[in-house]
Amino acid sequence: MTRVLVVEDDAQLVRALVINMQARQYGVDAAPDGTTALRLAATRQPDVVILDLGLPDMDGVDVIRALRGWTRVPILVLSARRASDEKIAALDAGADDYITKPFSMDELLARLRAAVRRTDNVPVVNGTVLVTTDDFSVDLLAKKATRAGRDVRLTPTEWQLLEILVSSPGRLVTQKQLLQEVWGASQSTKTNYLRVYMAQLRRKLESDPSHPRYLITEPGMGYRFEN
Template sequence: MTRVLVVEDDPQLVRALVINMQARHYGVDAAPDGTTALRLAAARQPDVILLDLGLPDMDGVDVIKALRGWTRTPILVLSARRASEEKVAALDAGADDYITKPFSMDELLARLRAAVRRAEDGPHPPGTTLVETDDFTIDLLAKKATRHGSGLRLTPTEWHLLELLVTNPGRLVTQKQLLQEVWGPSSGNRTNYLRVYMAQLRRKLETDPSHPRYLITEPGMGYRFEA
């Protein structure tokens, strides 16, 4: 049974989440604050954590940081905070997904299932050298990419971006992380760099660059590689 920890101080929302998840055979624990959440996470070892950022005793971002000190359990943020900087702060702290309130229960459950699948599949292990999709293959060791059997010419910057994404399949990599990794800590908010290079990668890798299947944009937050 998949076990979920719900960290939320709104009792009505907690009740709705518990009823919906138990009906789908999830095991559910609930915590009304950050302190209880950290204690339950250690004691119950949940498979997924649903976390509100506005907790009565501590900020949810601090809870994420504390959890990430010892666990890679998927964390899905549920928050009424809509500002891009709030979302980026949570993702940079280690959250795996960000769902804005109010939300559809069906969408939440779909994202919950996706988080469980990604955790079960796991990222490519350190020894992995080959990433294969229906349309292209990435050889990480040889630093070569092929599409339908033909070699692709990628610039060093394009390759660096692609490598960061494909080695974190299904996981959102934030704009800040990509900028710092590829262009260095002084790159600031030069998100136009990312748009230009991601467009180039899509032209080379995607069948329909305007409707990408593999290199997915999360508006205002970052990018995700879906295999």
């Protein structure tokens, strides 16, 4: 059973989320604040976290940073904050998706399913298990990247983007294809997602992120991995 941790202080909304998720065979834990959320995340080991940013004891972005210190569990932000800088701050901290309130329950559940799919095992393309560059290496079997002998902490979304690109070296992967595979068909026009996450990958992997050598942008078309 897929376990979901809902971090939300609105009791009425929590009830609605729990009812809808349990009806679809998800196991659900709920936390009304950040402190409880971090404790439950450690003890219950959820498969996905749904997180409000406006918590009574701490900002949700701080919860994201704390979780990212030890886990790559997908984090879906569910917030009334609509400003672009608020969304970017959450995504930069390690969130995998951002949904604004008010929201459609069907859309939230679709995003939840997409987050679960991102953590599922993806067949390795062409039998390749280790991709090595002069600056970093990607182990597709172990699902980890290393740089200078140290593990690089990647969110599930960052990992899936990297995995798709390095599995097809030299080949253009279109924006639409990446968006559909990572976020689902309903998000196939959200090219701003790609810009944010590709910038994060470059910061973590490239020696000179502003002049990438490996994760190449093909303007208006997509991205390509060059080894």
